Amino acid sequence: MPGGPRCRPRARKESKVGVRKKAVAADSVSSVVNRETAASTPVDVQRLNRFVGYALRRAQVAYFGDFARAVGGTDIRPAEFAALVVISANQGLTQSAIALVLGIDRSAGVSLIDRLESKGLALRVPVPTDRRSYAIMLTAAGQELLGQLMTSVTEHEDLMLKNLSKAERDTLLELLHKLY
Amino acid sequence: MPGGPRCRPRARKESKVGVRKKAVAADSVSSVVNRETAASTPVDVQRLNRFVGYALRRAQVAYFGDFARAVGGTDIRPAEFAALVVISANQGLTQSAIALVLGIDRSAGVSLIDRLESKGLALRVPVPTDRRSYAIMLTAAGQELLGQLMTSVTEHEDLMLKNLSKAERDTLLELLHKLY
DNA sequence: TATTGTTATACTCTATAACTATA
């Protein structure tokens, strides 16, 4: 996939985060080690599952994890797909406006549009009336790919949401929108 | 906050991702630049908002972004909170088991438990019957902090979900659980 | 002065591969 190395090796021994291996004797802890728990007794996740934030994260990870497979060999990531959808519905939007809509920083928008442009899906068109900014447009290839993606992403969502009725799906969408 | 630098400077000029600044003349694009769109006309997000994945991401970003404020000066992140909840309800679980429950890799579990341990919230207790593994336990401090966090995180969720009725909240939780 | 696009940088989260000690 895309992109070269962006991170460096950590310094060889600097990486010992915190205080490791300082394990204490079991009897310095009030409770006793429960061997059944450590083995294969069902884990209690009741309290954890009451938190919406945790459920949100798990659902999002599951969704994103399957996204790459869903869009096949296109090498389009969720943020890129979202950008394509926004640009398609709002041809000529500036980069900053796109970033604002997507809820990311302007600086993050640069590499997002870079990627779309390098794939031949979008273009930066100079705006004559404001030489600081570019109008972002879909290319014909971008428009066509978006058409395919609308289908494959919709299928992906159908699969992810197969346990939900149509009404539940609408409800989920509506409730999520209330969170931001 | 924690952690030193982990990334290196990109090589000075290597960073030009893709083909930038190759802006073409406006008339090489079928559509014309819509100045109103580039200015302040309301942006059309109708199609984008039909995608559950996008809504999931936005909701999760909003939730996580406010989490740090919600837990005050404790410097506890969502994953650490989730780990504390799991450990508390399942004292003595191994590191691998915790990672499995949280849906992360064993290797990611290492630094998670490292952080809890370095903050004095959890302990790695040697398991006599299996010298490869540790039983993870909450310390008294961990138990107490978790008590406070249960309150502040619950308040945080109440705030995030203030636009939802109790029934809607339960529905949201139930629907999200169906996604993973 | 303010904004647009940009670059350099930093940091979180998470994964994969490989290693060591143990089973």
Added chain:
DNA sequence: TATAGTTATAGAGTATAACAATA
């Protein structure tokens, strides 16, 4: 051989600060 914990590493995602060109 297989598993638990660990380390080194890669890379996605995103933020902040600062700068140049332009408004």
